Amino acid sequence: MSAFTAIDPKTEAPFGPEFAEATPAAVSAAAATAASAFERWRHVAARDRAAALRAAADGLDAREGDIVAIVDREAALGAARITGELARTIGQLRAFADLLDAGSYVEATIDRAIPSATPARPELRRMLHPLGPVAVFTPSNFPLAYGVAGGDTASALAAGCSVVVKGHASQPGTSALCAEILRDALSRTTGDPDVLQLLQGRTPETARAVVGAAPIKAVAFTGSVPAGRALFDVASSRPEPIPFYGELGSLNPLFIGPSAVEERAGEIVTGLTASISTGAGQFCTKPGLVFVPEGEAGRAFVAELGKALDATPLGVMLNGNIRHLLANKLQASTLVAGITCATRREWPRDAGYYVPACLVVTDAATFRASNELREEHFGPVAIAVMCDPSEMKDLAATLGGHLTGAIHAGSRDTAWAGDLADRLAEHVGRLIWNGYPTGVTVVPSMQHGGPYPSSTSSLHSAVGTTAIRRFLRPIAYQNWPDALLPQELRAANPLGIERIIDGRRTTASLDAAEQ
């Protein structure tokens, strides 16, 4: 049986216990256990699921010291970032608990019978139900917020789905600790730890086996375009195809207007430098593509941005593979004719996955002709495209799908920005005005997911409470006896939730609701 250990990104030294690669038998067993657990979990009342999520949040909170230590050792993200990410992770669990308590997430809808209609109209009551066992693939770049106890797991558990997590091989200790905390919270609240299963593994075969396991009814994946597409293909070609919610790569194009570059170049240099280099640029929302007005002000801006990036500390990549891929991509893109670099640092040759920030500079014609420059460079790297501002709209039209698009507009840029935004909206899930894409606020109005390839399902969000919708499907009950209905649909509205009765939103009982 193949086994692996964590590797310290700062030293490249393996450390900690050996973790066994999940065998095909282990994958099948986990899926079967999740299927049994689902049969219990789907009957647990929403408010009891909420209590389990809160217990998980409390459990994470109580183990902050252990969590920060293992994440920092495995991912080298630094205590400040990890503490912030843990707070977000805890906050997400509690937000879903609040959503369950409010109860209206089931979208309960009732249309009363109209026996006199032609044809006679039966009574119909509809609500959302959980899909079944969900497979969650954690990424290396968010060990907590998209890890074992992260947003995908939280939203699936909240929906009433059991979860099989395939933990990222770079952080096996983090995965194991978070799974222990979650299973303990489930044990203490509902007595049912098996609602969450953890599989460790680093091979594509293990990943494919998880997606192909018959009991799995949906997949949430965060990772690269090639890995995500390969698993999307497995999910889509199963005898029973299942939804695959992949949050894949994104270049997060950022456009600078002609007035903006003249009026506040310094401010934008500062903001962009932080957004490109923080966390070694290992964010799905890192601005990887910056469109800069050609001409003197633009050239000066790019030079300043290069200098500022050269002054940032070396970043440390999450693992050797990511560093290797970035090196290859940079080599390929800087070989393109018409490319220069506005940054000057060489890559260090010492141990550790350190890399310097890098700003590649090109022009519109070169960008239009290049495939390499349209690929995500995962890490502290951005590509600046010098172009006529009036051409930016057409360049936006050549982009694929991205999570975000940002526009920096100055005092005379409004018409230009409106025109550009109209085009850009077709290519992104979030539009940002005079800001930077990193730092994803977890609120109901957040949208994290744009057209393909940034997401394999642009209808859904991977961040915010609407993420629960990925794991729910409607069931309608026709003329169904009240006593056999779920609580959410009973005439008396015993949970007191918001429902839509005959088109009107109300918390009233069926008898009291307006006719």
Next chain:
Amino acid sequence: MSAFTAIDPKTEAPFGPEFAEATPAAVSAAAATAASAFERWRHVAARDRAAALRAAADGLDAREGDIVAIVDREAALGAARITGELARTIGQLRAFADLLDAGSYVEATIDRAIPSATPARPELRRMLHPLGPVAVFTPSNFPLAYGVAGGDTASALAAGCSVVVKGHASQPGTSALCAEILRDALSRTTGDPDVLQLLQGRTPETARAVVGAAPIKAVAFTGSVPAGRALFDVASSRPEPIPFYGELGSLNPLFIGPSAVEERAGEIVTGLTASISTGAGQFCTKPGLVFVPEGEAGRAFVAELGKALDATPLGVMLNGNIRHLLANKLQASTLVAGITCATRREWPRDAGYYVPACLVVTDAATFRASNELREEHFGPVAIAVMCDPSEMKDLAATLGGHLTGAIHAGSRDTAWAGDLADRLAEHVGRLIWNGYPTGVTVVPSMQHGGPYPSSTSSLHSAVGTTAIRRFLRPIAYQNWPDALLPQELRAANPLGIERIIDGRRTTASLDAAEQ
């Protein structure tokens, strides 16, 4: 260029004009035209799209005579059914128009900025936007309600998507007439008929070309499992995969309890006979699988149901292919050992696609072992499975996904029914109590779509106003200037729609909304 004509199902005689099979170039041109039209249509205000849908409804209404004539000639469904289906089709268009007028379908959500938060929280406003050009495949069994002007087209146009319809080859005249009425309505209201394109064709190559056309961003399909799966695979394996909303085959299992069969066998025989044989059983919701308690009462019930079906008029199938497929399926399933027939009529050998209703009878063991009996027999055919009522729950667990499941319970069947329903719910999109699955009410609480293979996306409904959600994706606007926002998200709420501001539902302006 290959061409075809309509064929009268009652005589097998071709009639009417020749229709040219859409060439690959014609498919590309239609998709490109739809892409241009989308750029205009997505900017048309919701209330103006509503006016266009109402004009289409009025146009259908005004041409009732012509429509009934061509549908009856091409599909032989009879004036009463066609008039009813036309009323439903008109009603659907008006229901989506009302939804657009109310405006809250965009799910506008606003979370105000909290500059003092750590990290500072930006302002976010989110709403749903149309996906892009949609391909609609019409089925032969609902020439109007799922035809060119049917629910898929209505929901896509309502969403702000342009539409390319691939009309079913059995009803080219119906498709052409409905397209003419829709394009005329679009012309008269928005001046833009090209928002709807019609392609005629009968080859799988044409269908695949439509799904594969690059500008198409989603597909709505109603048809058989093999045809739907083949096109799902095309949609999923595109360079840019797109959502495929397939409403495929369903057996609509119906379970009869031990008390029910004793207390009201006659009533159930009457109801089932109508549900199996009406429209020659050519409904996706026809009850194709009936679980009957074994024993004397059950045997008598099956004999009576067979007699009643034998007394129904011959049904006429929509086309020769459907008749041929049904013949093959019946031959395959009645070859299974342990099968008998409770009906006695031979298939007629005269011209016309006539078939008699048929009731196949088997036992639990034979059903468990057979694949043939689990396939949809599209037409006036049902399979009765005689079994111990206590075994029905386990039999339900062996079923795939179906659109509906029905339970007929008598006075002492409540515990049995509750237990069975809990299992059955995992396999269907709609549960029906003491009723029949045919006759799909078009209300917000309807769910038309169950687990695969009854639907390729059980998260969505193909019937009812929630069907619009299939063609919408969220876009979030971060710190976006009010003047550049869509009307639905502007501070003043100029459209007066319902929005959620900081978690509270309100029609107030942003300034007036509760903090």
